[in-house]
């Protein structure tokens with residue numbers, strides 16, 4: 001066993017020990033593939049790393065079991081099979097029952113319940129709702145508790161009901177918010193429970209057993225064991241419904257196809273199993289003849305044959321020879337009553353003495369064998385000779401009969417048949433080996449088919465996950481779009497407010513710079529642009545003291561610090577500056593704190609406002 005195989009075995013053993021779930025009977029390739037999928041998601045390179053991971057992250061079990069126990073299912077899965085059940089199989093089954101006899105169903109591996117409720121709807125359609133409630137019991141089992149909890153809830157999304165035939169949703173489901181719930185009064189006949197097909201006892205006395213798309217996850221040995229359980233679980237003539245890719249090639253002794261294509265089978269009755277084991281066919285039972293006491297008839301029958309026959313008395317004398325014997329062995333009248341040993345017939349064509357003694361001693365028929373005999377007149381023949389004791393009703397020995405059966409014709413035929421038999425045997429062996437090969441190929445095909453189906457189901461389940469993720473992403477996207485729209489509205493509003501403020505500030509005639517607590521420019525109005533020749537985009541987010549303008553801003557550093565630290569509520573300075581045209585000007589600069597709207601004790605300084613007003617020309621000249 002390779003190191004990886006040993007690690008995988010250890011992982012399976014660990015799950016069995018810690019969680020009571022035994023996966024050793026599952027098909028290895030697909031099982032390993034599903035384990036690897038989880039390992040990749042959590043970044044574990046090897047099986048033993050994953051075992052360690054499970055020990056530290058018990059949350060992972062749920063994800064793992066969800067991946068291993070693929071719960072893909074739907075209502076009326078494979079519609080032609082359900083149609084055949086509804087139109088032919090179940091009506092025949094119901095017709096063979098008394099009117100009030102119960103009908104017992106088992107959906108094994110029922111996942112989230114759609115299969116069991118499908119059967120419930122089909123039976124309610126066939127029997128009528130009242131009879132359904134009276135007579136039907138549907139047992140639905142699975143190994144997966146989460147799936148069972150969903151099944152018991154019986155609530156399904158509208159999308160899941162799309163596979164229902166027309167009208168059934170309205171007849172069998174009730175609204176439950178945005179979803180649909182299977183009718184409560186019909187749900188009572190469906191009993192959900194946990195059952196592990198590999199190790200638990202089956203439910204018994206069933207009319208129909210549905211086990212679809214579940215057997216295919218198990219290896220051949222486990223499938224065989226489960227099918228034997230199923231055979232036991234079903235009534236005589238009970239019906240087994242498998243999944244589309246489950247063909248039951250190897251268990252024709254247990255189940256015979258009712259419709260192979262739809263995977264519907266019937267239980268092979270036990271009597272036919274026993275009869276087949278004994279090698280009987282129906283034609284083997286023969287009528288016994290009625291006894292005939294007419295002695296004359298018996299004597300005539302003895303006399304005329306069909307085979308030469310002698311009777312030797314208890315005292316060793318020839319007491320009777322019928323017509324064919326007398327003719328074949330040329331017996332004369334005076335031979336009768338003579339000691340048998342003295343007659344040529346006792347020694348030719350075969351030595352009869354030992355067989356006669358044995359038949360008398362052991363009181364049973366003793367075959368002498370086949371011998372060649374050429375009569376005085378005629379061609380050589382082959383005679384099959386047997387000696388039988390003749391017993392009275394009191395069981396005393398009366399003598400023996402010796403029968404010479406002419407097997408000449410059979411001998412020739414036998415030789416011919418022998419040749420034919422050998423040819424047939426050879427042909428049979430060839431046929432058998434072709435059948436074996438076909439069966440192996442068939443089994444391989446089935447296994448490959450099942451493998452494909454399991455891969456398909458895995459893909460379907462991944463697809464469902466992706467669809468859910470997609471739906472989630474879509475709803476997140478919609479939320480983001482709403483937030484975006486709101487932000488856009490707010491920005492629009494803000495822009496309007498800004499424009500309004502800008503208009504006020506411009507009307508006042510001040511150049512205005514609004515700074516944050518780090519003295520970075522947040523607002524730079526048109527008048528400031530005009531005064532210093534610095535565009536708003538060149539000023540925004542730059543440190544006020546580092547702006548390349550004609551204002552000796554460093555002379556405002558102390559005033560800014562004093563206002564930002566809350567030391568003074570207002571600072572004013574007159575500064576000599578140079579405007580954008582290079583002309584010297586005097587600027588009156590006022591620094592105010594930027595505070596939250598509710599000025600008061602707790603008001604916090606959030607920045608500073610610098611108002612810059614150039615003095616009229618004559619002031620500047622002075």
Ligand SMILES: C[S@@+](CC[C@H](N)C(=O)[O-])C[C@H]1O[C@@H](n2cnc3c(N)ncnc32)[C@H](O)[C@@H]1O
Pocket residue numbers: 069070071072073074077108109110111112115141142143144147195196197198211212213214217243457
């Ligand atoms: C693909 S679903 C089939 C559902 C349904 N029968 C159908 O065909 O639509 C296979 C189901 O088999 C169940 N399962 C797997 N191993 C099992 C076991 N050992 N015993 C019982 N159920 C098992 C899984 O939990 C899953 O719900």
